Amino acid sequence: MSVAETLTAARPRSGRTVSFLFLAIAITLIVATPFLPNYYVRVINSLLIYILLGIGLNIVIGYAGLLDLGFVAFYAVGAYSYALLASPQLDLHWPFLLILLVAACLGAATGILLGIPVLRLRGDYLAIVTLGFGEIIRIIINNMDWLTGGPKGIPRLDKASILGIQVARPIDFFWLLLVTVLVVGMLVWRLERSILGKAWAAIREDQDAARGIGINTTNAKLAAFATSATIGSIAGAIFAASQRFVSPESFTLQESVLIVLMIVIGGIGNILGIVAGAAILMLLPEVLREFAEWRILFLGLLMIFLIIVRPAGIVPRSFGPDKLIRRLFGK
Amino acid sequence: MLGNLIQQTVNALTIGAIYALIALGYTMVYGVLRMINFAHGEMFMLGAYVAFLLLSMLIGDVGAAGAIALTGAFVVAIFVVGIIGVGIERVAYKPLRNSTRLAPMLSSLGVSLSLVTGIQILAGPQPVAFPSFFPSVRYEVLGGTVSSVQIGILVAAFALMFGLHFLVNRSRIGIIVRAVSESRPTAQLLGINVNGAISMVFFVGPLLGAAGGILYASYYGIMSPTMGAVIGLKAFTAAILGGIGSIPGAMLGAFILAFVEVGGTALLPVVTHGVLGTEYRDVLSFAILILVLLVRPAGILGEAVSEESIVYKREF
Numbered sequence: 001m002s003v004a005e006t007l008t009a010a011r012p013r014s015g016r017t018v019s020f021l022f023l024a025i026a027i028t029l030i031v032a033t034p035f036l037p038n039y040y041v042r043v044i045n046s047l048l049i050y051i052l053l054g055i056g057l058n059i060v061i062g063y064a065g066l067l068d069l070g071f072v073a074f075y076a077v078g079a080y081s082y083a084l085l086a087s088p089q090l091d092l093h094w095p096f097l098l099i100l101l102v103a104a105c106l107g108a109a110t111g112i113l114l115g116i117p118v119l120r121l122r123g124d125y126l127a128i129v130t131l132g133f134g135e136i137i138r139i140i141i142n143n144m145d146w147l148t149g150g151p152k153g154i155p156r157l158d159k160a161s162i163l164g165i166q167v168a169r170p171i172d173f174f175w176l177l178l179v180t181v182l183v184v185g186m187l188v189w190r191l192e193r194s195i196l197g198k199a200w201a202a203i204r205e206d207q208d209a210a211r212g213i214g215i216n217t218t219n220a221k222l223a224a225f226a227t228s229a230t231i232g233s234i235a236g237a238i239f240a241a242s243q244r245f246v247s248p249e250s251f252t253l254q255e256s257v258l259i260v261l262m263i264v265i266g267g268i269g270n271i272l273g274i275v276a277g278a279a280i281l282m283l284l285p286e287v288l289r290e291f292a293e294w295r296i297l298f299l300g301l302l303m304i305f306l307i308i309v310r311p312a313g314i315v316p317r318s319f320g321p322d323k324l325i326r327r328l329f330g331k
Numbered sequence: 332m333l334g335n336l337i338q339q340t341v342n343a344l345t346i347g348a349i350y351a352l353i354a355l356g357y358t359m360v361y362g363v364l365r366m367i368n369f370a371h372g373e374m375f376m377l378g379a380y381v382a383f384l385l386l387s388m389l390i391g392d393v394g395a396a397g398a399i400a401l402t403g404a405f406v407v408a409i410f411v412v413g414i415i416g417v418g419i420e421r422v423a424y425k426p427l428r429n430s431t432r433l434a435p436m437l438s439s440l441g442v443s444l445s446l447v448t449g450i451q452i453l454a455g456p457q458p459v460a461f462p463s464f465f466p467s468v469r470y471e472v473l474g475g476t477v478s479s480v481q482i483g484i485l486v487a488a489f490a491l492m493f494g495l496h497f498l499v500n501r502s503r504i505g506i507i508v509r510a511v512s513e514s515r516p517t518a519q520l521l522g523i524n525v526n527g528a529i530s531m532v533f534f535v536g537p538l539l540g541a542a543g544g545i546l547y548a549s550y551y552g553i554m555s556p557t558m559g560a561v562i563g564l565k566a567f568t569a570a571i572l573g574g575i576g577s578i579p580g581a582m583l584g585a586f587i588l589a590f591v592e593v594g595g596t597a598l599l600p601v602v603t604h605g606v607l608g609t610e611y612r613d614v615l616s617f618a619i620l621i622l623v624l625l626v627r628p629a630g631i632l633g634e635a636v637s638e639e640s641i642v643y644k645r646e647f
Contacts, residue, residue: 067433117625124367124436128567129624132617135564143610253560257440264437293452300445307438308426 019327022272033174041170047282048177049239053259054266054274055181055188056231061260062269062317063192064224065204067127069256070114070134074229076141076251077110078103078236080148083246086158089149096160096167100237107233108226115225119218134256142248153247160241173242180238184231185271189321191227200224261303267313271321276314334474339593345481345550347589348488352543353566354573354581355495356536362512362576363532364428366435370419370442371540372563374412376556378541379461379548380450382408386462401464409541416537417530425526443559450556458555461548484546491542492582495535499578504531512576561613565592568620574633583631592616 033044053075060068081103085094094102118129141148148154160167167176191197199220202210211217240246258281266277281299288295306313353375360368385404423442427434465483469476499505510518511528519525547562548554565588573584595615623630 067436117621121624121628124365124432125624125628127433127436128367128571129621131564132568132620136614136617139611139614254444257444260437260440261444293448297445297448297452300441300443300448303441303444304423304438307430307434307441308423311430311434 016327019324022324023328030178034171038170041174043282043286045170045173045177045242047278048174048181049235050259050262050278050282051181051275052177052184052235052238053232054262054278055185055271056228056235057259058263058269058271058274059188059191059200059228059231060224061263063197063200063204064221065200066221066224067124067260068130068225068228069127069253069260070130070132070137071228071232071259072251072253072256073114073134073137074107074110074232075236075239075255076137076248077106077229078233078238079240079246079250080141080154080236081106081233082237082240083154083157084147086160086241087154088156089154093158096162096241100234103233103237104230107229107231107236110233111225111227111229112222114229115222119221131253131256134251134253138248138251138253141251148248151248153245153249155245157240157244157246159244167241170242173238177238180234184234188227188231189271196220196223261299263313265303265306265313267315267317267319269317270313270315270319272319272324273313273315273317280314334472334476336475337472338475338477339597341475341477341481343589343593344586345484346593347586348485348492349543349547349550350562350566350569350589351582351585352488352491352539352546353562354569354585355492355578356540357567357570358573358575358578358581359508359512359532359536361570362578363508363515363529364424364435365432366424367439367567368536369436369439369563370446371439371536372559372566373443373446374416374537374540374559375544375547375562375566376450376554376559377412377415377446377537378408378544379554379558380454380556381411381541382545382548383459383461383554401462405464405542405545408545409538412541413534413538416533420530420533425529447556447559454556456556458553461552461554463552464545464549480550484550487542487546491539495539495578498535504528508532565613565616568616568623571620571630572623574630577630577632580630580632587631588616588619591619 029044033041036044053071056074057068057071060066060071082096082099084090085092085099085102086096087093114130114133118126121129142151144150162176167173192200199210199215199217202213202215203217203220207217239250262277262281263274264277265280266275267273284299285295288298353371356371356374357368360366360371382404385408386400389400389404419442423438424435427438463480465480468479470479499508507518507523507528508531510521510523511525515525518528543566544554544559548558566585569585569588570581571584572588573580573582575581592612592615596612599611599615
């Protein structure tokens with residue numbers, strides 16, 4: 001039992017208060033968003049996109065215990081799928097939902113493509129290979145001017161519409177993202193508790209023992225990469241549709257590090273932690289706007305501090321959504 | 332043709348020497364701690380900035396610095412960065428020595444982010460012109476042009492590498508560092524000051540990296556807060572290629588990588604009829620990195636590490 005667990009067990013009352021606070025903030029935010037000015041809606045939208053990315057990357061890092069530093073590549077695959085299939089660039093104008101499907105498939109394919117060669121690698125080597133993979137994708141996008149527009153990117157993307165309803169204003173994307181985050185979050189949470197999720201946990205804790213009890217580690221790892229990449233790719237497609245512009249600048253190594261940072265600060269392996277981490281990373285810069293440059297420095301130092309003082313993150317793995325629900329509704 | 336060949340060879344040697352200086356830091360840290368120090372590229376960047384700061388404090392006009400001021404700034408700057416390196420290890424990595432395997436790596440990502448933004452705040456994000464540390468004279472050698480800057484870089488880099496070779500193989504400190512690198516628990520049992528050895532590595536590594544940074548900045552005449560990122564990754568590739576943990580391996584890997592890069596940059600557009608241009612140079616380096624890790628993770632000179640010999644540690 002970790003220290004945090006002991007503490008929460010010793011103080012059920014305060015745990016309950018915190019849980020209610022969590023829920024109250026979330027509900028207030030959701031209810032208030034339609035009345036906020038567009039600028040703030042955009043901030044909340046990017047928060048939701050980061051939560052989506054965090055949920056995706058967390059499958060590989062938090063569940064399967066593989067440090068992936070090239071996650072942004074899948075985000076780019078999704079974004080460029082939308083940009084190429086719904087813009088004057090190739091003169092294609094596919095419907096949004098179809099592109100989302102294509103992006104998800106392409107994402108999964110890229111995930112498996114990266115997964116196959118790195119299966120044998122562990123820990124630090126894996127981190128470096130994925131990092132190199134992410135950079136290769138970015139450099140290729142940056143230089144294939146005839147297809148991706150190079151560093152200038154692809155402008156004038158189509159307005160998205162779902163079954164005839166136009167999704168163009170920030171508030172439309174807020175609802176779209178909220179539904180996506182809830183659905184994906186729910187699915188991934190169920191996945192974590194499924195037999196596959198347990199296989200991932202076994203690989204994370206001890207790969208050799210996992211293999212010893214008959215887990216097909218190869219397939220489980222590939223499944224982790226594919227699921228994670230699919231979610232990253234979907235997030236990318238929605239991002240592209242909401243910005244209606246893509247350029248390689250959005251897919252740098254720093255972005256990958258930022259998502260890892262979010263997971264580590266919030267709580268590795270816990271969806272609630274990701275929400276908390278994303279909120280800190282996205283909202284803190286808004287609160288500290290006057291200190292524009294200082295905030296990243298602050299985040300870097302915060303990361304070092306938290307890894308040393310609270311390695312499990314703000315919300316530890318043991319305090320998952322099921323615990324939140326139990327805290328809220330009795331027992 | 333011959334002239335071109337000579338010129339490209341000298342170019343590759345120059346870049347290779349700079350890669351080697353940085354790669355040594357990666358390989359030494361990996362040797363003693365089995366940790367990839369993502370902040371090492373920032374030591375390279377700090378070297379250039381500290382030298383620049385010293386020069387501008389010493390004499391107002393950096394461009395007009397004399398030979399003595401330049402040499403002094405070089406020496407003081409690399410020692411300062413070495414001390415910074417030791418300090419960073421104490422604060423950010425030492426508390427994590429018994430933590431999970433990935434914790435110090437994540438911490439080093441935090442250090443890297445903090446250093447880059449710290450310098451951006453202090454010195455501004457834009458690139459700054461950097462003075463040349465060597466008189467710029469061009470020599471014609473069999474039709475190729477070789478500049479005195481390149482010769483100066485080669486001399487300085489090789490002097491430092493010989494110094495390191497002496498330190499590691501001929502001195503008492505070197506024996507201690509090698510012992511810790513071979514097996515930390517055994518070294519500890521023998522009464523070796525393990526913390527001292529680790530501090531030593533975190534002093535020498537950043538010192539060499541900083542030297543690389545100053546030489547690099549004076550070669551290209553420019554420095555920027557983000558200059559460490561890509562170079563750091565290349566040097567890391569070199570360390571892996573040569574066999575991470577192996578000091579001669581890091582140097583060998585650096586020169587091989589530099590030759591492949593310079594050769595590739597010259598040949599890529601010709602071989603592919605202009606489909607792949609010189610801008611794919613970095614892709615080439617990363618592709619080599621991935622290939623080496625997949626085919627021969629131990630690198631050229633590295634010893635194959637069996638799973639049993641690694642003290643088991645949880646990744647998270």
